[in-house]
Amino acid sequence: MPQLRKDPIIGRWVIISTERGKRPRDFVVAKEEPSDIDCPFCEGRENETPPEIYAVRRQNTSPNTPGWDLRVVPNMRPLMQIDGYMGRRPQGMFDLMNGIGAHELIIETSRHVANITELDIEQVTCVFDTYVKRMKAMEKDVRIKYALIFKNYGVAAGASPIRHSRSQLIALPVNPKRVKEELAGCKRYYEYKERCIFCDMLRHEIGAQARVIAHSDGFVAFTPYASRFPFEVWVLPEEHSCDFYTLKNTKGLAIIMKAVMDKLSAGLDDPPYNYIIHTAPFRRMTSAGYWKTIDYDYHWHIEITPRLTKIAGFELGSGFYINPTPPEEAAKFLNGLNKERK
Amino acid sequence: MPQLRKDPIIGRWVIISTERGKRPRDFVVAKEEPSDIDCPFCEGRENETPPEIYAVRRQNTSPNTPGWDLRVVPNMRPLMQIDGYMGRRPQGMFDLMNGIGAHELIIETSRHVANITELDIEQVTCVFDTYVKRMKAMEKDVRIKYALIFKNYGVAAGASPIRHSRSQLIALPVNPKRVKEELAGCKRYYEYKERCIFCDMLRHEIGAQARVIAHSDGFVAFTPYASRFPFEVWVLPEEHSCDFYTLKNTKGLAIIMKAVMDKLSAGLDDPPYNYIIHTAPFRRMTSAGYWKTIDYDYHWHIEITPRLTKIAGFELGSGFYINPTPPEEAAKFLNGLNKERK
Numbered sequence: 019m020p021q022l023r024k025d026p027i028i029g030r031w032v033i034i035s036t037e038r039g040k041r042p043r044d045f046v047v048a049k050e051e052p053s054d055i056d057c058p059f060c061e062g063r064e065n066e067t068p069p070e071i072y073a074v075r076r077q078n079t080s081p082n083t084p085g086w087d088l089r090v091v092p093n094m095r096p097l098m099q100i101d102g103y104m105g106r107r108p109q110g111m112f113d114l115m116n117g118i119g120a121h122e123l124i125i126e127t128s129r130h131v132a133n134i135t136e137l138d139i140e141q142v143t144c145v146f147d148t149y150v151k152r153m154k155a156m157e158k159d160v161r162i163k164y165a166l167i168f169k170n171y172g173v174a175a176g177a178s179p180i181r182h183s184r185s186q187l188i189a190l191p192v193n194p195k196r197v198k199e200e201l202a203g204c205k206r207y208y209e210y211k212e213r214c215i216f217c218d219m220l221r222h223e224i225g226a227q228a229r230v231i232a233h234s235d236g237f238v239a240f241t242p243y244a245s246r247f248p249f250e251v252w253v254l255p256e257e258h259s260c261d262f263y264t265l266k267n268t269k270g271l272a273i274i275m276k277a278v279m280d281k282l283s284a285g286l287d288d289p290p291y292n293y294i295i296h297t298a299p300f301r302r303m304t305s306a307g308y309w310k311t312i313d314y315d316y317h318w319h320i321e322i323t324p325r326l327t328k329i330a331g332f333e334l335g336s337g338f339y340i341n342p343t344p345p346e347e348a349a350k351f352l353n354g355l356n357k358e359r360k
Numbered sequence: 361m362p363q364l365r366k367d368p369i370i371g372r373w374v375i376i377s378t379e380r381g382k383r384p385r386d387f388v389v390a391k392e393e394p395s396d397i398d399c400p401f402c403e404g405r406e407n408e409t410p411p412e413i414y415a416v417r418r419q420n421t422s423p424n425t426p427g428w429d430l431r432v433v434p435n436m437r438p439l440m441q442i443d444g445y446m447g448r449r450p451q452g453m454f455d456l457m458n459g460i461g462a463h464e465l466i467i468e469t470s471r472h473v474a475n476i477t478e479l480d481i482e483q484v485t486c487v488f489d490t491y492v493k494r495m496k497a498m499e500k501d502v503r504i505k506y507a508l509i510f511k512n513y514g515v516a517a518g519a520s521p522i523r524h525s526r527s528q529l530i531a532l533p534v535n536p537k538r539v540k541e542e543l544a545g546c547k548r549y550y551e552y553k554e555r556c557i558f559c560d561m562l563r564h565e566i567g568a569q570a571r572v573i574a575h576s577d578g579f580v581a582f583t584p585y586a587s588r589f590p591f592e593v594w595v596l597p598e599e600h601s602c603d604f605y606t607l608k609n610t611k612g613l614a615i616i617m618k619a620v621m622d623k624l625s626a627g628l629d630d631p632p633y634n635y636i637i638h639t640a641p642f643r644r645m646t647s648a649g650y651w652k653t654i655d656y657d658y659h660w661h662i663e664i665t666p667r668l669t670k671i672a673g674f675e676l677g678s679g680f681y682i683n684p685t686p687p688e689e690a691a692k693f694l695n696g697l698n699k700e701r702k
Contacts, residue, residue, distance in 0.1 A: 020439060020459030022534060030537045033459060035439050097362060097377050097682060111564050112585045117362030117375060166678055176670045188674065192364060195372045195679035222453050243454045294677030321677055328518045329671055332530065335636030335663055336508055337537035340439060 021344075025244040027203040027215055028196075032244045033340045042343075042351055045248065045326040047289055050172060050181065059182040061128035067091040071122060072152065074144055088144050089125045090152060090187075096121040097188060104161060104191050118161055120189040124148055125182070132181035133171060134276065135283045142272035145185070146265070149295065153263035156189045157300045164197065164299050165189045167262075172290025175325045193299045200296065201315055208314045216317030217258050229349045232277045235270030239278045241345035241352075247323045248343035249286060249352070251278055254319040262297035262318040275320070281352045282324055289324040296321060363686075367586035369545040369557055370538075374586045375682045384627055384685075384693055387590065387668040391630070392514060392523065401524040403470035409433040413464060414494065416486055430486050431467045432494060432529075438463040439530060446503060446533050460503055462531040466490055467524070474523035475513060476618065477625045484614035487527070488607070491637065495605035498531045499642045506539065506641050507531045509604075514632025517667045535641045542638065543657055550656045558659030559600050571691045574619045577612030581620045583687035583694075588675075589665045590685035591628060591694070593620055596661040604639035604660040617662070623694045624666055631666040638663060 021034040058066035064082045072090040079085030098119030106115040126145045127137055134142060149167050156165040169185040170177040207215035223230055223240045231251065232239040239253045253274055255265070265271065282289060298316035333339050363376040400408035406424045414432040421427030440461030448457040468487050469479055476484060491509050498507040511527040512519040549557035565572055565582045573593065574581040581595045595616055597607070607613065624631060640658035675681050 019441060019444065022457045022459055022532075024455035024534075026454060028537070029540075031532075031534045033439050035459075097375050099361060102361065109585075110568060111560060112368060113366035115364045117364055117377075166674065166680070168674055168677060170674075174670070176674070186674075190364075190373075190680070192366075192373045195370070196677065197679075198371075199679070218453060226452060243451075292674075292676060294674070296677070323676060328516070329676075332508065332510055332512075332518070332528075332634075332636070334634060334665060334671075335510060335538065335638070337539075337541070338508070338532070 023244040025242070026207070026219070028199040029203065030244065030246075030337060030339070032246055033338070034245075034344050035340055035342050036344060042249075042285055045286065045289075047172075047174060047287070047326060049288070050179075057130055057180055057182050059125045059180065059184060060130050061086065064089075067123075067125075068094065072148065074148070084128075086128055087141065088127065088148055090148060091123050091125065093121040093123050093186065098190065115191065118191050120156065120162070120165075120187065122152060122187040124152070124167075124185045124187065126185065127183050130182055132183055133279070133283065133288070134169075134183060135279050137183065137276075139269070139272050139276060142276050143269045146268040146271050146275075149185075149187075150263050150265055150268060152187050153297070156187070157263060159189070161191055162189045163191055163301060164193050165297075166194065166294065168292060168294040170292055172325070175290035175292050177290075197296065197299060201298070201302070204314065204316055212314075214258055214314045214317050216254060216319065220254055220256060228346045231281065231349050231352045232274050234274055234277070236267055237270055237274040239274055241348045243345060245341050245343075245345040245348070246339035248326050248341060249282060249289075249324045249348045250341075250345070251282070251322040252319050253278060253322070254317060258314070259318055260298040260313055260316040262295050265318075278322060281355055282322070285352055285355045286324055286326065289326055291322060291324045293320055293322040295319075365586040367584070368549070368561070370541045371545065372586065372588075372679060372681070374588055375680070376587075376686050377682055377684050378686060384591075387628065387631075392521075392632075399472050399522055399524050401467045401522065401526060402472050403428065406431075409465070409467075410436065414490065416490070426470075428470055429483065430469065430490055432490060433465050433467065435463040435465050435528065440532065457533060460533050462498065462504070462507075462529065464494060464529040466494070466509075466527045466529065468527065469525050472524055474525055475621070475625065475630070476511075476525060477621050479525065479618075481611070481614050481618060484618050485611045488610040488613050488617075491527075491529075492605050492607055492610060494529050495639070498529070499605060501531070503533055504531045505533055505643060506535050507639075508536065508636065510634060510636040512634055514667070517632035517634050519632075539638065539641060543640070543644070546656065546658055554656075556600055556656045556659050558596060558661065562596055562598060570688045573623065573691050573694045574616050576616055576619070578609060579612055579616040581616055583690045585687060587683050587685075587687040587690070588681035590668050590683060591624060591631075591666045591690045592683075592687070593624070593664040594661050595620060595664070596659060600656070601660055602640040602655055602658040604637050607660075620664060623697055624664070627694055627697045628666055628668065631668055633664060633666045635662055635664040637661075 022031050061084045068091050070089045073086045074088040076085045098117045098121045104118050153165050156162050166188045229240040236256050242252050297318040364373050403426045410433050412431045415428045416430040418427045440459045440463045446460050495507050498504050508530045571582040578598045584594050639660040
């Protein structure tokens with residue numbers, strides 16, 4: 019019998035189609051050829067990108083020269099523009115504003131490697147440190163309401179064919195729809211329970227153990243109950259926190275993220291994927307009232323979605339997803355891998 | 361300067377990235393090979409599908425034998441199951457129910473042709489008549505809250521490689537999230553203006569003419585102001601109507617849909633696409649109060665989305681779309697085609 023499961027945060031129903039139950043080896047994703055070495059993101063090619071905004075460099079090296087471990091540069095084809103006025107205005111019955119914001123590329127390593135699994139823990143920590151720093155910088159610009167940090171890995175996940183490990187930051191003068199929905203869901207739950215829904219979900223998952231795939235250094239990774247995609251994984255800090263940019267334990271996050279990515283890569287044969295950091299908007303009213311130090315509006319987390327299935331018209335038009343792999347089976351498979359290798 | 365445009369109905373912001381401005385010929389979509397003729401949907405292969413639920417047949421032919429113009433059969437791998445109890449229940453902190461509903465395949469022609477553009481107006485009318493009839497049948501089942509009718513054309517749009525023109529109906533015991541959002545948006549607008557937002561949008565588009573691509577027989581087709589996808593097209597009846605299944609002028613709809621599809625196919629070189637019928641839930645409270653005969657909750661329409669761009673992590677995680685083709689340019693291009701051919 020197929021199941022309908024409801025995401026408790028935003029109220030979306032997902033079909034978990036056990037009849038179509040797909041095992042990991044059933045997903046066939048075209049392998050990507052290693053890209054040519056003509057890569058503008060490699061060390062020594064610094065003049066082929068716009069000048070760097072931020073870099074982690076070895077001592078006595080100059081900006082935009084070799085000698086770096088990580089660089090942040092403006093996206094070469096920016097979706098948003100940093101200079102100008104916002105000009106929010108009507109256009110007939112519609113609403114329009116200028117695309118003021120930022121669009122940055124985080125080049126995660128000077129070496130020509132494609133995936134986060136090929137970086138060591140120190141380098142992955144450096145990536146998350148950079149995310150925190152760039153998000154803090156965005157928060158200071160009063161025009162910016164939200165900064166989205168995400169990674170596209172593989173052409174099927176929307177990446178360009180140049181296989182050099184990187185992620186993107188898009189800073190926006192508006193809050194994304196999905197984030198608003200999550201905030202509204204958290205608020206509804208808080209008004210009813212006076213607790214954070216993500217904190218409750220964490221406790222539930224740790225208790226049930228059916229979907230947990232990693233738990234270390236104050237972070238938990240699990241396949242969510244109403245997963246939209248096969249092998250979808252969420253990573254949350256155990257300690258309640260609304261804002262990603264207040265994170266101090268970036269090493270703990272690097273450790274769990276690399277563990278999850280290693281499992282997905284080993285189990286699903288290096289699949290294309292996206293991850294996206296979900297954090298609270300920079301400027302918001304809190305719903306928690308007099309608790310000034312903890313507000314229960316939100317709980318930042320990272321959503322990792324391997325791209326093993328095509329998204330059909332059904333999903334796009336209805337907001338209704340079909341997932342052929344129950345998250346419990348996905349977790350069991352990923353945890354089994356772990357044991358085999360031990 | 362890139363633009364941020366807001367969808368007035370559900371409040372989603374879309375980036376119209378004029379900097380990346382893509383012309384129609386810039387979209388490269390892999391052409392699909394004609395599929396083998398070993399097709400279970402062709403005339404004479406009736407025993408290869410489950411028994412028909414409904415068919416348009418020539419006189420003196422028996423069910424599940426040749427002699428038909430259109431057949432409706434249960435999907436061979438159904439996502440929802442018609443028999444059983446709904447069993448809505450908790451699972452820890454979560455919500456679960458059985459996948460009770462229906463999943464039907466509408467085989468639109470007995471000939472082995474792939475696209476709606478290859479059917480004549482009478483046959484397309486027959487398809488829409490069937491949609492109306494099947495939706496009416498679903499409405500009678502009190503367990504069913506919503507019926508989604510949609511088409512996936514081309515592998516990139518989620519179709520199987522068998523290129524035989526067909527669409528699907530999925531009947532659900534819950535309302536899809538997107539429909540709930542649209543209803544909420546209509547209600548907000550109605551409370552403020554005491555008018556239907558879709559009716560206002562129609563008037564605006566007919567007045568502005570910048571985005572209209574067809575207008576005939578009581579229907580209007582236009583590229584919406586905050587299009588998520590390049591060459592996205594919406595088709596609406598001019599006369600206010602919540603429920604698709606009350607449609608009488610199916611021929612008028614067939615004429616405009618075929619005109620739109622012909623333009624998309626000619627202009628974009630037979631692109632993969634999805635269309636989905638957006639209609640009001642079967643069972644709802646009306647917001648229009650004492651106007652019993654007209655309720656302003658909703659305005660049914662069809663959303664057509666050519667699949668020319670990959671949906672990246674950014675879109676999935678944020679509900680924020682990037683569209684490289686302004687809808688005005690899309691409309692101009694599609695209307696230009698028309699003139700060239702005249």
